[in-house]
Amino acid sequence: MNExxxxxxxxxxxxxxxxxxxxxxxVRGRQLSRQVPPEERRWM
Amino acid sequence: xxxxxxxxxxxxxxxxxxxxxxxxxxxxxxTIAGLVTLVLFAFVFSPADTDLGETVRIMYVHVPSAIxxxxxxxxxxxxxxxxxxxxxEFWDLLAWSSAEIGVLFCGLMLVTGMLWGxxxxxxxxxxxARLTSTAVMFLLYVGYLALRRVPGEGEVVARxxxxxxxxxxxxxxxxHKSVDWWRSLHQEATTLGQLDPEIDGLQYFTLxxxxxxxxxxxxxxxxxxxxxxxxxxQVESSGLQAAIAERRAEAVxxxxxxxxxxxxxxxxxxx
Numbered sequence: 229m230n231e232x233x234x235x236x237x238x239x240x241x242x243x244x245x246x247x248x249x250x251x252x253x254x255v256r257g258r259q260l261s262r263q264v265p266p267e268e269r270r271w272m
Numbered sequence: 273x274x275x276x277x278x279x280x281x282x283x284x285x286x287x288x289x290x291x292x293x294x295x296x297x298x299x300x301x302x303t304i305a306g307l308v309t310l311v312l313f314a315f316v317f318s319p320a321d322t323d324l325g326e327t328v329r330i331m332y333v334h335v336p337s338a339i340x341x342x343x344x345x346x347x348x349x350x351x352x353x354x355x356x357x358x359x360x361e362f363w364d365l366l367a368w369s370s371a372e373i374g375v376l377f378c379g380l381m382l383v384t385g386m387l388w389g390x391x392x393x394x395x396x397x398x399x400x401a402r403l404t405s406t407a408v409m410f411l412l413y414v415g416y417l418a419l420r421r422v423p424g425e426g427e428v429v430a431r432x433x434x435x436x437x438x439x440x441x442x443x444x445x446x447x448h449k450s451v452d453w454w455r456s457l458h459q460e461a462t463t464l465g466q467l468d469p470e471i472d473g474l475q476y477f478t479l480x481x482x483x484x485x486x487x488x489x490x491x492x493x494x495x496x497x498x499x500x501x502x503x504x505x506q507v508e509s510s511g512l513q514a515a516i517a518e519r520r521a522e523a524v525x526x527x528x529x530x531x532x533x534x535x536x537x538x539x540x541x542x543x
Contacts, residue, residue, distance in 0.1 A: 231326045231391045238330045238387040239314075242337070242380050246489070249376055253496045257291030260503035268506055269499075 291499035299492045306485030313478040321475065330388040332478050336486035337381040343490060344374030345413065345444050352437035355430065364430045365505070367437050369497035371416050373490065378410045393457060401454035405447045412440045 261269055292300075314332040321328035351367030354360065385403070386396040397403065420433050451458050 229391050234387045234391050235326060235329050238333060238384040241383050241387070242333045245376065245380055250493070253493070253500055254290065257496060257500045257503065258289045260500060260507055261289045261291065264503050264506045264510075269503070 291496045291503070293495075296492060296495050299488060299495075303485060303488040303492050306481070306488055310478070310482050310485045313474070313481055318474050318478045319472060321472070324392065327388055327391055328475060330384055332482045334381060334384040334388060335479055336482040337377045337384060339483050340377040340486050340490045341374050341381055341409075342444050342448070343487070344370045344377060344494075345409075345441055347494070348374060348413075348416075348437045349441035352434035355434045356438065359427070361505070364434065365498055365501040366494070367434065368420055369494055369501050371413055371437060373493050373497060375410065375413045375417060377486075377490075378406070378413065382406060382410060398457055400457045401450040402447065402456050402458035405443065405450045409440075409443045409447050412443060416440060 310332065314329050318329070318332075320326045324331070347370040348367045351363045351370060355363040355367060382403075385406075389398070390396050416433060416436050419436055420429060422429060422432075424432075450456060
């Protein structure tokens with residue numbers, strides 16, 4: 229049995245899910261931080 | 273005379289936007305470097321396994337996903353416990369953020385496990401103790417996230433979620449020990465249990481590199497997700513304050529209008 233499609237599939241699934249989640253977090257953070265005054269963003 | 277500040281004031285203000293800080297930027301770079309190195313070791317330097325063959329390369333993302341899942345749900349339990357003790361918003365948001373990331377990694381653990389199972393066992397899924405208990409854990413924490421979306425007073429929702437977040441963590445040791453407690457198709461624990469003497473040194477290094485890189489990614493994700501949750505709550509509360517101020521202004525307007533109507537009516541009745 230050729231195992232490579234499963235190996236590539238597993239890595240692709242992990243990469244796609246993580247990239248999508250990271251992108252969502254960063255975009256959502258940018259959208260929300262524009263609505264909050266800088267003094268309330270304590271990490272800045 | 274002091275100026276009253278409108279709650280919505282400050283919206284659309286210029287300034288650096290986002291949830292990044294100097295610390296998360298450094299951590300992000302370390303994480304990217306770790307993940308790139310992991311890919312190199314997983315596909316170039318690390319050899320195929322004598323038993324598992326090439327499918328051992330799936331283990332370099334499957335096992336770290338499992339470790340991060342355990343960490344995330346443990347952090348959710350800690351956050352929930354501290355929230356129940358001191359009712360701090362910080363711990364509530366931390367528990368929530370960690371649970372969401374845990375669900376993501378638990379899903380990845382299931383998917384990569386299924387993709388490993390097909391060429392190894394000849395099937396994507398068996399109702400084996402480890403697989404079934406992991407699926408139950410996944411559903412339990414999806415339920416936790418769903419509970420957080422149930423409309424209700426903020427503190428009540430947070431308290432309910434904290435109780436569930438604290439209780440749900442009991443499944444983590446059950447999942448981990450399921451391969452020892454019940455007859456299982458899944459192999460025994462090789463990282464948190466006893467070491468597998470047959471595993472190659474480079475394979476072992478790659479596995480730990482994967483855990484370290486995913487660990488850094490987990491911390492980075494928790495920090496950013498926490499900040500997103502915090503910002504969402506700030507926006508929500510400022511919106512609520514703006515709505516209250518608007519209603520108050522309307523009520524004042526209605527009151528003065530009613531007063532003037534009453535005055536004009538009484539003027540009309542009087543001779």
